[in-house]
Amino acid sequence: xxNSRRKKRGxxxxxxxxxxxxxxxxxxxxxxxxxxxGGAFAQTPSPLGEWQYSAGIPLQKMFQxxxxxxxxxxxxxxxxxxxxxxxxxxxxVAGPSIDVRYKDLFFLSSGEGFGVNFAQGxxxxxxxxxxxxxxxxxxxxxxxxxxxxNINFAPGLxxxxxxxxxxxxxxxxxxxxxRYFGGxxxxxxxxxxxxxxxxxxxxxxxxAGPNVVMADSNYMNSWFGVNQEQAAHSQYPQxxxxxxxxxxGFGVSAIWLFSxxxxxxxxxxxxxxVGSAGNSPITRSRATGVADVSINYRF
Numbered sequence: 001x002x003n004s005r006r007k008k009r010g011x012x013x014x015x016x017x018x019x020x021x022x023x024x025x026x027x028x029x030x031x032x033x034x035x036x037x038g039g040a041f042a043q044t045p046s047p048l049g050e051w052q053y054s055a056g057i058p059l060q061k062m063f064q065x066x067x068x069x070x071x072x073x074x075x076x077x078x079x080x081x082x083x084x085x086x087x088x089x090x091x092x093v094a095g096p097s098i099d100v101r102y103k104d105l106f107f108l109s110s111g112e113g114f115g116v117n118f119a120q121g122x123x124x125x126x127x128x129x130x131x132x133x134x135x136x137x138x139x140x141x142x143x144x145x146x147x148x149x150n151i152n153f154a155p156g157l158x159x160x161x162x163x164x165x166x167x168x169x170x171x172x173x174x175x176x177x178x179r180y181f182g183g184x185x186x187x188x189x190x191x192x193x194x195x196x197x198x199x200x201x202x203x204x205x206x207x208a209g210p211n212v213v214m215a216d217s218n219y220m221n222s223w224f225g226v227n228q229e230q231a232a233h234s235q236y237p238q239x240x241x242x243x244x245x246x247x248x249g250f251g252v253s254a255i256w257l258f259s260x261x262x263x264x265x266x267x268x269x270x271x272x273x274v275g276s277a278g279n280s281p282i283t284r285s286r287a288t289g290v291a292d293v294s295i296n297y298r299f
Contacts (some may be wrong), residue, residue, distance in 0.1 A: 045085045045133070045136075045223065046079075046081055046269075046290055047081065047082070047247075047249060047251075047269045047270060047271035047288050047289050047290040048251060048267060048269045048290055048292075049190070049192050049194075049209070049210075049211035049249055049250075049251040049269055050160075050174065050176055050190035050192055050211060050213075051172070051174045051190075051192035051193070051194050051209060051211060051251070052111075052194075052251050052253050052267050052269065053109070053111030053112050054109075054111065054112050054162070054174075055172075055194060055207050055253045056207065056255075057101075057162075058123075058124070058125060058162040058163075058164050058172050058174075059164060059170055059172065060104070061104060061122060061123075062122060062123055062164060062167050062170070063167070063170075067103075067104060069102060069103050070100075070101070070102055071099070071100070071101040071102075071298070072099070072100050072101075072298065072299040073097070073098075073099045073100075073296050073297065073298040073299070074096070074097070074098055074099075074296065074297055074299075075096070075097035075098075075294045075295050075296030075297060076094065076095075076096060076097060076294065076295060077094065077095060077096070077097040077265075077292055077293065077294035078092055078093070078094045078292060078293060078294075079092065079093050079094070079290060079291070079292035080092050080290065080291045080292065081093065081290040081291075081292070082285075082288045082290070083140045083141040083144075084136050084140050084141055084144070084145060084282075085136075085223055085224075085273070085277070085283075085288070086224070086273055086277065086280065086282055086283030086284055086285065086286070086288070087141060087144065087284055087285065087288070088284040088285035088288075089141060089144075089284075091140075095110070096110055097110055097265075097294045097296055098110045099111070099112075104117060104120070104125075105117055107127075107129075112127075112129060112131075113129035113130050113131035113132070113158060114129060114130045115127050115128055115129025115130060115158070116128060116129075123163065123164040123165075123166070123167075124161070124162060124163040124164065125161070125162055126159075126160070126161045127158075127159075127160050127161075128157065128158070128159055128160075129157070129158045129160070130155065130156070130157060130158075131155070131156045131157070131158045131178060132153065132154065132155055132156065133153065133154045133156060133180050133183050133184065134153055135150065135151040135152050135153045135154060135183050136150065136151040136223070137150050138150055144282070144284065146233075146234060146235070147230060147233035147234025147235070147236075148226070148230050148233075148234050148236075148282070149230065151183050151184060151222055151223065152182055152183050153182075153183065154180040154181060154182035154183025154184065154185070155180070155181055155182070156178050156179055156180035156181060157178065157179050158176055158177070158178040159176065159177050159178075160174065160175070160176035160177075161174070161175050161176070162174045170195060170196060171193060171194075171195050172193065172194050172195070172209075173192075173193050174190070174191070174192045174193065174194075175189070175190065175191050175192075176189060176190050177189040180219075183222065184218060184219045184222035184223060185218050185219075185222065186215060186216045186217070186218030186219025186220070186222060187215065187216040187218070187219060188213065188214070188215040188216075188219050188246070189213070189214050189215070190211055190212070190213050190214075191211065191212045191214075192209060192210065192211035192212070193209045193210060193211075194207045194208060194209025194251070194253075195207060195208065195209060197252075202257070203256065203257045204254065204255065204256050204257070205254070205255055206252060206253065206254035206255070207252070207253050207254075208250070208251065208252045208253075209250070209251065210248070210249065210250045210251075211248070211249050211250075211251065212245065212247075212248050212249075213245070213246045213247045213248075213249070214243075214244065214245050214246060215243065215244075215246045216243045217241070217242055217243040219246075220241035220242065220243060220244075220246065220276050220277065221240065221241045223241075223277070223282075224239075224241040224276060224277045224280035224282055224283065225239055225240055225241040225276075225280070226238050226239040226280075226281060226282065236281045236282060237281060239280055239281050239282075240276075241276035241277065241280055242275075242276050244275045244276065245274050245275045246273065246274070246275065246277045247271045247272060247273050247274060247277060248271075248272050248274060249269055249270055249271040249272065250269065250270050251267065251268065251269035251270075252267070252268050252269070253265070253266070253267045253268075254266045254267075261297050261298055261299070262295070262296070262297055263296055263298065264293065264294065264295050264296070265293065265294045265296065266291070266292070266293045266294075267290070267291070267292050267293075268289070268290065268291045268292075269289060269290050270287070270288075270289045271287070271288050271289065271290075272286055272287050273286045273287075273288070274286075
């Protein structure tokens with residue numbers, strides 16, 4: 001599913017005025033938008049940064065005084081993404097964009113999963129959510145994945161935390177860790193940060209920031225390793241992928257308001273596979289990207 005968006009501070013009077021103007025613009029923007037999240041629609045491996053699934057949501061309480069008890073957005077999204085992690089060939093996939101929130105407490109999102117903000121303050125929150133990983137099918141790219149078998153769909157749990165530095169400097173810091181049960185049967189975690197970018201307005205605003213991904217050996221070997229049986233049935237030699245850093249990346253997310261109810265989102269991201277993931281014989285391209293768009297209706 002795809003997502004929502006933020007600005008700055010200073011010491012001198014000129015910098016202070018800049019910070020006030022920036023925060024005022026963010027306040028006006030987020031107030032007009034009611035912090036509509038973007039359209040990222042799948043919790044499956046993607047060059048998208050994990051922060052892009054909830055961009056803007058942590059800023060809502062800070063900049064919007066009256067938040068409705070219920071917030072509901074529905075839409076459809078398409079994504080141009082690699083056929084598998086490390087692929088140099090791309091395809092287009094489509095799916096629903098769903099985001100339901102109740103009192104900044106419970107949420108159901110095609111990007112964030114189904115969860116609860118179990119601890120929070122004015123500028124931070126901690127959440128626990130049930131998520132999913134769509135896995136990898138050999139038919140996604142028979143030419144490259146033949147003989148490797150499938151990585152099955154798997155449910156998982158995600159613990160995440162987000163912190164906004166200040167109202168005048170709305171840099172959002174985010175960390176999460178996920179455990180999947182089945183499929184890769186492993187642990188994976190993300191560290192990311194993002195901010196509102198210059199040029200935002202009440203009809204358009206955008207965010208950008210980096211992220212780093214780490215994973216354990218179970219996860220890495222499921223996606224990038226080649227065991228003895230796979231080596232015997234595929235074109236690849238045996239390969240062990242060790243735990244550590246999986247990728248570094250940078251993402252951009254944007255929202256356009258067409259009317260009170262209709263809006264569009266766009267997300268783009270670049271990812272560079274590193275370590276065992278980058279050195280895997282399965283990896284055809286260490287540098288990959290993704291671009292997705294969604295059309296949504298908020299009630």
